[in-house]
Amino acid sequence: MWSGDELDLDAYLARIGYQGERGPGGELRPDLSTLKAVQRAHTAAIPFESLDVLLGRPVALDLKSIEDKLVHGRRGGYCYEQNSLLAAALERIGFEVSGRGARNRTRGDAVLAVTHAVLVVTVEGEPWLCDTGFGFQGPREPVPLGRPGAEVRQGEWSYRVREDEDGVLTLCMLRGDDWRDLYAFSPQPYLPVDYVVLNHYSSTHPASSFAGRLIVHLPGDGVRRALVGRELTRLHPDGRAEPEIVGPDGLLGVLDREFGLRLPDRDAAELVRIHRAED
Template sequence: MWNGDELDLGAYLARIGLGGDGRELRPDLETLYAVHRAHTAAIPFESLDVLLGRPVALEVKALEDKLVHGRRGGYCYEQNSLLAAALERIGFEVSGRGARNRTRGDTLLAVTHAVLVVTVGGEPWLCDAGFGYQGPREPVPLGRPGAEVRQGPWTFAVHEEEDGVLVLRFRRGDAWRDLYAFSPQRYHPVDYVVLNHYSSTHPRSSFIGRTLVQLPGQEVRTTLVGRELTRLYPDGRTERETVGPDGLLALLDREFGLRLPARDAAELVRIHRSEY
């Protein structure tokens, strides 16, 4: 389904830091954890192509060219389509889901987030490399709703609502916050093509017209939205600073490991300067 046979698995593993270590990849939990953890640590969330007015392609070779060989990041459709292709290539059973973002309080948002469900030994696991700085770094079990799941200093939980709707929750300090909700309905790659078109072109999309780069780090989670850089710590504390156009490219390299081609970098700085 995810065209994993088209992926250069060796190049992908090298990109996320798992290549060349002699690791035997099997469709088991150990491998699932290792790949998910390495992917989220190495490939940042970013929607810079949308800001630059470029099309966002979801074909495996296009994703490989951009996120693997080009060492760029991507947003949820790109991140999780690439992850799905890699996991399928390894031998995992992977299916898609469409999720509804709940980080804006009671505002009802459309289903625009792509996540994955991977089945291992008959048990379903939520895998998501594309929710940015608040997203999980590792798979989250779906078979025991309500149980808290520790990922280093960060804590997640899955809450079950009516009609089989599952909600991923994230603890910030002493408070739990809903991240997103999804139903059992399976989504296919063609569904993500439609959602991707809306997210990358519709005037009301949250990705239109602003810089957005994020990374769910082990000790600190970092997000650049427009001109504001925010660091989130496990105790709920946040630090903020304003990023000017002259420091933008150095910050993208230092904080997110992103180095854009010269033409894209110049255009990004120009846009950032016009907003500053």
């Protein structure tokens, strides 16, 4: 389903710096410990970014293209790329992986289209929400789906899943003293081809939240970072948000220092030109 047999698993594990447990022969076991370690390593190593959309380039979702970009090219990507890569790796390890389509709920009462890709991974009969593609607010580890309302703490950050009357599940994040909705999704499975359709909208439609905007995120253990346009925000577990303006001359340094992201010279020059044109 997710082309896991085509993935260079060793290269992927090296890219994310995987340090989790292995079996006697060095193999990864499809258990909860491995699932947590893979997702945590992935979110620490591969930043969320949609720079190709800003640069006017197509976003390909075939596994080879994603692997070339995120693994060998050491770039980041947005949800369709991130979670397609994670799904391939988990499938290759031996996990049962299914896709879902989610509706962003971080913008108050605004009703947004289903444009976010997430995964449901079943381990020993229990479903877990796995997501490496929701940027700086996303979970670093799997969140249980079989225990709605149960709070899970991941370092200094807490999450829970709420089940609504219509069966829709909503992932919530604790910000200070308040639980805030991140996104909601139904039980309907999504296939890789469904993400191709959603990706086309997200990468080309003028109303897409990624169109014409520089977006780079990284969910850290403590401080989480988001660069949107010229504003770099550092989000703290207690709910504090520290904004900072990033000008064209400091852009490449911020991408490297804050997100571990280095672009080829041509892409870097074009990105700085676009950033400067916002003046």
